[in-house]
Amino acid sequence: MHHFANPTRFLRLADRIQPWAASLTMAFVLSGLYFALLSSPADYQQGETVRIMYIHVPAAWMALFCYTALAVSCAAALIWKHPLASLAGRATAPIGACFTLLALVTGSLWGKPMWGTWWVWDARLTSVLILFFLYLGYMALNNAFDDPERGHKASAILALVGFINVPIIKFSVDWWNTLHQPASVIKMSGPAIHSSMLIPLFLMALAFKAYFVWVLLIRMRGEINAMKVRALRMRQVHDAEQNRSTPVASEAG
Amino acid sequence: MNSFVQIVRRDLNLSFRQGMDSAMVVMFFVIAVVLFPFGVGPEPNILMRIAAGVIWVAALLASMLSLERLFQADFEDGSLEILVLQPVPLEIAVIAKITAHWITTGLPLIIAAPILAVLLNMNADGFGMLIAALALGTPSLSLIGAIGAALILGARRGGVLLSLLILPLYIPVLIFGVSAVDATLAGLSVKPHLLILSALLLSSLALCPWVGAAALRQAMRS
Amino acid sequence: MNSFVQIVRRDLNLSFRQGMDSAMVVMFFVIAVVLFPFGVGPEPNILMRIAAGVIWVAALLASMLSLERLFQADFEDGSLEILVLQPVPLEIAVIAKITAHWITTGLPLIIAAPILAVLLNMNADGFGMLIAALALGTPSLSLIGAIGAALILGARRGGVLLSLLILPLYIPVLIFGVSAVDATLAGLSVKPHLLILSALLLSSLALCPWVGAAALRQAMRS
Amino acid sequence: MVQFFGDNLTCFRGGRIVFADLSFSLDNGDALVLRGPNGSGKSSLLRVMAGLVDPVAGAVTWDDIGNGSSIQSDPDAHHRHIHFVGHADAVKPVLSVRENVSFWAKLRTSAPDVDGALSALGIIDLADVPGRFLSAGQKRRVGLARVLAAPAPLWLLDEPATALDAGGIEALENAIRAHRAGGGMVVVSTHQNLQIDDPHRLNLDAFPGREQAYE
Amino acid sequence: MVQFFGDNLTCFRGGRIVFADLSFSLDNGDALVLRGPNGSGKSSLLRVMAGLVDPVAGAVTWDDIGNGSSIQSDPDAHHRHIHFVGHADAVKPVLSVRENVSFWAKLRTSAPDVDGALSALGIIDLADVPGRFLSAGQKRRVGLARVLAAPAPLWLLDEPATALDAGGIEALENAIRAHRAGGGMVVVSTHQNLQIDDPHRLNLDAFPGREQAYE
Numbered sequence A: 001m002h003h004f005a006n007p008t009r010f011l012r013l014a015d016r017i018q019p020w021a022a023s024l025t026m027a028f029v030l031s032g033l034y035f036a037l038l039s040s041p042a043d044y045q046q047g048e049t050v051r052i053m054y055i056h057v058p059a060a061w062m063a064l065f066c067y068t069a070l071a072v073s074c075a076a077a078l079i080w081k082h083p084l085a086s087l088a089g090r091a092t093a094p095i096g097a098c099f100t101l102l103a104l105v106t107g108s109l110w111g112k113p114m115w116g117t118w119w120v121w122d123a124r125l126t127s128v129l130i131l132f133f134l135y136l137g138y139m140a141l142n143n144a145f146d147d148p149e150r151g152h153k154a155s156a157i158l159a160l161v162g163f164i165n166v167p168i169i170k171f172s173v174d175w176w177n178t179l180h181q182p183a184s185v186i187k188m189s190g191p192a193i194h195s196s197m198l199i200p201l202f203l204m205a206l207a208f209k210a211y212f213v214w215v216l217l218i219r220m221r222g223e224i225n226a227m228k229v230r231a232l233r234m235r236q237v238h239d240a241e242q243n244r245s246t247p248v249a250s251e252a253g
Numbered sequence B, C: 001m002n003s004f005v006q007i008v009r010r011d012l013n014l015s016f017r018q019g020m021d022s023a024m025v026v027m028f029f030v031i032a033v034v035l036f037p038f039g040v041g042p043e044p045n046i047l048m049r050i051a052a053g054v055i056w057v058a059a060l061l062a063s064m065l066s067l068e069r070l071f072q073a074d075f076e077d078g079s080l081e082i083l084v085l086q087p088v089p090l091e092i093a094v095i096a097k098i099t100a101h102w103i104t105t106g107l108p109l110i111i112a113a114p115i116l117a118v119l120l121n122m123n124a125d126g127f128g129m130l131i132a133a134l135a136l137g138t139p140s141l142s143l144i145g146a147i148g149a150a151l152i153l154g155a156r157r158g159g160v161l162l163s164l165l166i167l168p169l170y171i172p173v174l175i176f177g178v179s180a181v182d183a184t185l186a187g188l189s190v191k192p193h194l195l196i197l198s199a200l201l202l203s204s205l206a207l208c209p210w211v212g213a214a215a216l217r218q219a220m221r222s
Numbered sequence D, E: 001m002v003q004f005f006g007d008n009l010t011c012f013r014g015g016r017i018v019f020a021d022l023s024f025s026l027d028n029g030d031a032l033v034l035r036g037p038n039g040s041g042k043s044s045l046l047r048v049m050a051g052l053v054d055p056v057a058g059a060v061t062w063d064d065i066g067n068g069s070s071i072q073s074d075p076d077a078h079h080r081h082i083h084f085v086g087h088a089d090a091v092k093p094v095l096s097v098r099e100n101v102s103f104w105a106k107l108r109t110s111a112p113d114v115d116g117a118l119s120a121l122g123i124i125d126l127a128d129v130p131g132r133f134l135s136a137g138q139k140r141r142v143g144l145a146r147v148l149a150a151p152a153p154l155w156l157l158d159e160p161a162t163a164l165d166a167g168g169i170e171a172l173e174n175a176i177r178a179h180r181a182g183g184g185m186v187v188v189s190t191h192q193n194l195q196i197d198d199p200h201r202l203n204l205d206a207f208p209g210r211e212q213a214y215e
């Protein structure tokens, strides 16, 4: 009967994790920024603009990671009907959309010096833009119904359909010739960039991940509260019905 | 199979008696295309250059607009609820409705397209390929769009919402549909593009009825 | 005048509480524009050449789509019937609803337009004029579209029908809206174009509320 | 003294005559109950009275508006005299019950008695609840509260008891009684048993001239 | 022998428990009448029985389908056993009354008795009239004719008497009587007075356990 199992246990767990997530975020951001801005070298080709990488790449990774997390929680919500799963999906989507936007914006900022233009219509960039629309579509559908339950289910189906886009983004650089550079960190043969860049990159990636957990918990707490408010509303309606205590119309038969 | 035929026949029947359905989709298609010479100016070589793209984009928008009501009317008058409760697999019902929809809207688009291509100064060599690409592409559009049409049932602002949900999913069809035509005009091989269009069609044929049926069941839950 | 304010305030209220209304129109606008680079290919100078036209056509389509529901929701839940029977001139009610609609959809379009202009490589000199032209043009679109929105009430396939009714009426706004931007980019005088846009706005302001009210009364007859 | 009457009305809908040569008149405090089987034209008559449907012959007239010319000649004055409750309740899901009622009331009077109306229909407890949480019967009460919140001499009610439970029906009957005691008039169509004192009755099945269509 | 029963059903809708631990069972020839004020869960229970809404606990089961596994395990067989009549009548405006009924009937049986069903509900005269010309009560009759035209052992009727006049209600009662005499079962929710012989009764207001959600 997990449908109306009270989420108190989850909240207690969240209370314990949240301070850790917050402090880890701070620690990783500070150390990551130190390495990224001060102790790592400028690129021999790209100069100082290479430092955009320490935001851009982790943000792009998080954009993909969040969508995967969204799809997994939507699948869990549809198959096992666990209310926390659908809640997690709803809480993840806006965070993922923000990371996607961040990746798009930092990518554009980087593109201007590197490629001489803010935007090109190549496979990688376009598929990320589509990812952004999918996030927006998920959120829009989620909120489009008077009955929230219906919005959650419909948007979960959409999120699963849209998951097709994630491998397309990942492999777009391999399948099509594009301006965007192919994977150099995460690939079979091991990372192909120097460790002085790798360390800050990973520190920032960890920082983003911890930040994600932190914000996710806050947002889930908010969602749970919203549900409680809803339940109170319902009770108000029901109590009003009870107070009138109207007699049922005379029995048939 | 018998119920498949029953449902297709009834939907065609409804569409013909209500009249204008097909006509209106075609006219939207034509008007949307005709807006472009007004928008981008009448220079023939610019128009020629963008003809295939504009026709495909207009076809996407027309297909999307007409799909909005694929399940909507049945949802509103209670038919959908009854359909879900018939001893007929819902997937069959969904694919029957999509078939009827494509016959009444997709087919007329394909017929109208060459005329618009003439209006936009497209090179006559491309006409055949335009038709072929649309014939392979529009069924995919109907199939993909059916998912969106099922998801938005009962939502506020269905029309705009639908566009947000399915236009991103239409993009692969658009890309390969246009490149098939462009490849013909440039004298290159069209085989890879047509193969991908067919693959898109087959995979949406395999996937969409199931997802659409699941979405419809979901819509009935409330 | 008091009832005008009441109705505007209620419609804005509804739109904000339902959330996402404005957001969705903007998103459709963005997606429709984004389709074009897929359609016509990514070459920057072609895109630059057609940017203003594409943005205007997308604005037309977005305005049209969002207008579909201008009276629809009120019609379906019975509010319109009651509104028609209030001791308030129906023309006032119509113009109040149009005003609220423009604030929630036209204004956001104007704000989003420059970003799309960047995506399409439009020359930055044109941005200011694009905004000015949209600011003069979109209210006309809302006014003209309201007539269509009233005429389609209760019709089957409202969406496609609406596009047929009003897209042709939108063409003058499109032509002069685009030529204002193009004139700026070409360094020519924009005054005549802006004057015509203003004239279109004034005449639709004078005419459309009356026609719209008549159409609404007609819709109530059945 | 306000009086409302219809003369020799003929209504033509969906390709056939729904009723012909129908007349009625209402004095202050009168109630007219419309009866008849399905499809006999009750809803159509109410819509003619409201001015939503034009009769093909005959006219509906107020004694005190426009010197005996029909309601079509001065719609605003006519609208100020009537409240119409149709099949739909016009409850917006995102507005609270109070907001739903007061929007309509404020279009008619600057100082409406919204809370009084909500109390009379037993939904004052729901005043701040958004419309989407209401059940069918509660929505109906909101639709009726709109009528009580801003006074008008004539109420036109099309099956007002639909979806109401016993308590709701009693509240409705009381409201009609009070309205008539204050000189108001009411026209009601219903299939159910509504307690209305000294009603005039109009049986719509008695009007000939139908069923000639489709033959 | 066909039997249909639900065990310890709990239904959760719109963020709250509508009913909990509800059980029922139906034998051939039985009728179950659902009672309760607005919002008590009558429609919800009928939708659970139809399989349109899944209960969060408990199961609805046929004795003769799938060896006592729930209706979800073989929806097609379940659908072959039931007819569901909800609030909407699914009448297409451009199809004639006969076409409306026979489309649905043909999905279930190749030789449906459409005209017999129309006669039983007193709308055989309207057989060739397009749906758009029907009044509320006539539409309801068309919705009920669909049930008569193709037999199924269990009828689930949600407020079937809505908008029906006295003649329509009598036709409905007769149809239910004949169906039960032939061994059929029926579940009805209603606010009105329907004459049903020896009904089992289920008062939905008696189910506790709501309002615990999210607390």
Ligand code: HEM
Residues within 6 Å of the ligand: A053, A056, A057, A060, A061, A064, A103, A104, A105, A106, A107, A108, A110, A111, A112, A114, A115, A124, A125, A128, A129, A169, A170, A180, A181, A182, A183, A184, A185, A186
């Ligand atoms: C708006 C434009 C851009 C977008 C949407 C974008 C998107 C992405 C995405 C999604 C990834 C993650 C790929 C993966 O995990 O395999 C990525 C990684 C990366 N991007 Fe971008 N990018 C953009 C512009 C740029 C520019 C201008 C550069 C620099 C020339 C750049 C350099 C990189 C690098 C170095 C990586 C890491 C690749 C790896 O090691 O896996 N990006 N980008």
Ligand SMILES: Nc1ncnc2c1ncn2[C@@H]1O[C@H](COP(=O)(O)OP(=O)(O)OP(=O)(O)O)[C@@H](O)[C@H]1O
Residues within 6 Å of the ligand: C222, D013, D014, D015, D018, D036, D037, D038, D039, D040, D041, D042, D043, D044, D045, E132, E133, E134, E135, E136, E137, E138, E163
């Ligand atoms: N929207 C409409 N368009 C065309 N004809 C209509 C329309 N509504 C009703 N009619 C016709 O008018 C006749 C009277 O319908 P009306 O709705 O007034 O009946 P009623 O007495 O209210 O019936 P009910 O008890 O079922 O509500 C019907 O027989 C129908 O044929």
Ligand SMILES: Nc1ncnc2c1ncn2[C@@H]1O[C@H](COP(=O)(O)OP(=O)(O)OP(=O)(O)O)[C@@H](O)[C@H]1O
Residues within 6 Å of the ligand: A147, B222, D133, D135, D136, D137, E013, E014, E015, E018, E036, E037, E038, E039, E040, E041, E042, E043, E044, E045
């Ligand atoms: N579509 C829905 N979405 C969410 N909650 C719903 C929905 N429909 C009903 N509910 C909730 O379920 C409860 C039971 O509703 P239901 O429609 O089953 O009641 P009912 O007994 O049929 O009432 P009525 O007499 O008004 O028809 C209601 O109180 C409502 O809060």
Ligand SMILES: [Mg+2]
Residues within 6 Å of the ligand: D042, D043, D044, E135, E136
């Ligand atoms: Mg009626």
Ligand SMILES: [Mg+2]
Residues within 6 Å of the ligand: E042, E043, E044, E158
């Ligand atoms: Mg009910």
